[in-house]
Amino acid sequence: MCLAIPGLVKELFESDGLKMARVDFCGITRSTCIEYTPQANIGDYVLVHVGFAINLINEEEAQKTYELLKQLGELKEVENSEEEEEEEEEEVN
Amino acid sequence: MKYVDEYRDLELAKKISKEIEVACTQPWTIMEVCGGQTHTILRYGIPDLLPDAINLVHGPGCPVCVTPVQLIDRAISIANRPEVILCTFGDMFRVPGTSEDLLTTKAKGADVRIVYSPLDAVKLAKKHQDRKVVFFAVGFETTAPANAMAIKHAHNMGLENFFVLSAQVLVPPVCSMVLSEPECKVQGLIGPGHVCTVAGLEQYEKLSRDFSIPIVVAGFEPIDLLQALSTCVKLLESRSPGVVNEYSRAVENVGNHVAQDVVNEVFSPCDREWRALGVIPLSGLGLSEQFSSFDAERVFPDVSPHSKQQQPRQCISDQILLGNKKPTDCQEFGKSCTPETPIGATMVSVEGTCSNYFRFKNH
Numbered sequence: 221m222c223l224a225i226p227g228l229v230k231e232l233f234e235s236d237g238l239k240m241a242r243v244d245f246c247g248i249t250r251s252t253c254i255e256y257t258p259q260a261n262i263g264d265y266v267l268v269h270v271g272f273a274i275n276l277i278n279e280e281e282a283q284k285t286y287e288l289l290k291q292l293g294e295l296k297e298v299e300n301s302e303e304e305e306e307e308e309e310e311e312v313n
Numbered sequence: 314m315k316y317v318d319e320y321r322d323l324e325l326a327k328k329i330s331k332e333i334e335v336a337c338t339q340p341w342t343i344m345e346v347c348g349g350q351t352h353t354i355l356r357y358g359i360p361d362l363l364p365d366a367i368n369l370v371h372g373p374g375c376p377v378c379v380t381p382v383q384l385i386d387r388a389i390s391i392a393n394r395p396e397v398i399l400c401t402f403g404d405m406f407r408v409p410g411t412s413e414d415l416l417t418t419k420a421k422g423a424d425v426r427i428v429y430s431p432l433d434a435v436k437l438a439k440k441h442q443d444r445k446v447v448f449f450a451v452g453f454e455t456t457a458p459a460n461a462m463a464i465k466h467a468h469n470m471g472l473e474n475f476f477v478l479s480a481q482v483l484v485p486p487v488c489s490m491v492l493s494e495p496e497c498k499v500q501g502l503i504g505p506g507h508v509c510t511v512a513g514l515e516q517y518e519k520l521s522r523d524f525s526i527p528i529v530v531a532g533f534e535p536i537d538l539l540q541a542l543s544t545c546v547k548l549l550e551s552r553s554p555g556v557v558n559e560y561s562r563a564v565e566n567v568g569n570h571v572a573q574d575v576v577n578e579v580f581s582p583c584d585r586e587w588r589a590l591g592v593i594p595l596s597g598l599g600l601s602e603q604f605s606s607f608d609a610e611r612v613f614p615d616v617s618p619h620s621k622q623q624q625p626r627q628c629i630s631d632q633i634l635l636g637n638k639k640p641t642d643c644q645e646f647g648k649s650c651t652p653e654t655p656i657g658a659t660m661v662s663v664e665g666t667c668s669n670y671f672r673f674k675n676h
């Protein structure tokens with residue numbers, strides 16, 4: 221429940237007045253709120269929990285975490301929500 | 314060492330395990346608080362890498378497990394209103410209320426939806442202005458900022474059809490309760506990494522002083538947890554209480570200020586009932602006065618049957634959450650009580666101690 225997953229910031233944008241970013245999690249892209257990490261920039265890794273970045277993290281750590289999450293099959297939480305994301309993209313753009 | 318071949322860095326795991334063995338001269342009981350850490354510890358068979366003298370117990374750190382039955386019943390009764398769309402995280406779907414879970418309520422026709430982020434619930438409210446969207450907010454300090462921002466965002470957008478049923482809980486008050494129990498055996502704590510990313514270390518320093526115990530804040534990888542256990546054993550052996558941050562790559566001492574400010578604006582601490590543990594003072598977050606119009610508990614009259622919070626008699630999940638017993642001490646474990654048919658708090662979520670024992674120790 222309290223697991224946060226690292227992701228790579230690909231693009232910054234605003235949605236209804238909230239600071240957002242497109243964040244890549246091993247090939248799955250999700251929009252993520254970065255109000256709590258206003259310093260996050262394109263190319264940074266952020267630690268994401270329920271759609272919110274809670275801190276920045278370095279790349280090496282992010283890669284290590286991916287390996288482990290793949291092993292545990294715990295990236296599926298993000299994968300499963302892919303469909304909703306597509307629906308959302310229409311609204312955002 | 315049955316799972317040891319799965320470690321990414323086998324040599325390092327063996328080295329740390331050896332260090333712990335060398336450092337440990339007497340029995341110690343250490344509790345990890347966070348359910349995510351419990352999962353890693355059991356998934357990777359960490360107890361098998363520790364000397365027999367180390368008794369690892371698993372704390373109350375799964376917010377899904379500890380959400381009281383009444384609140385589940387309340388969520389179900391709200392979901393049954395025709396104008397309502399009830400949203401929550403997937404983990405909450407299978408948690409049993411008095412007579413059913415949210416999945417059953419949905420199957421019977423209520424509009425119950427899983428969301429990935431609380432902002433998705435706000436989006437639904439914006440899209441369906443003729444409906445009332447209620448977000449069943451569960452979580453610890455890690456999740457509170459997301460839930461708080463969703464409310465603030467709905468407020469800023471002037472949405473009048475978005476509400477929150479808060480089951481938010483806080484880690485330090487429950488730790489304090491566990492450590493105050495007269496029978497408490499816990500001598501050291503492994504602190505919850507992502508909770509501290511948000512909340513910082515101050516309250517853990519206070520806990521460490523109040524109970525004179527070492528607290529080692531750790532991440533979620535097997536190596537993180539082994540390393541934290543090694544540090545904790547060394548602190549115990551040298552009688553040095555205090556807080557050590559072994560997850561500095563994600564946790565700063567002060568936590569995330571921006572997030573704390575929004576949480577303090579939107580929520581205020583309140584007494585909260587924990588499944589199996591009872592009411593713990595100031596252990597929850599409710600809507601602050603300023604945001605009370607978003608509070609589903611105020612907006613929707615309480616028509617749920619008044620379920621008395623009662624732990625089924627044979628269930629010992631309270632003793633498990635307190636670190637006094639293990640799932641294998643329970644007669645129902647793996648028999649009438651399984652993740653498919655959970656009886657008590659610690660079996661109801663994938664992060665619950667009984668559920669993790671069932672998956673990783675039973676087979």
Ligand code: SF4
Nearest residue numbers: 628629643650657667
């Ligand atoms: S196995 Fe089931 S009945 Fe036994 S303590 Fe765990 S949750 Fe309770």
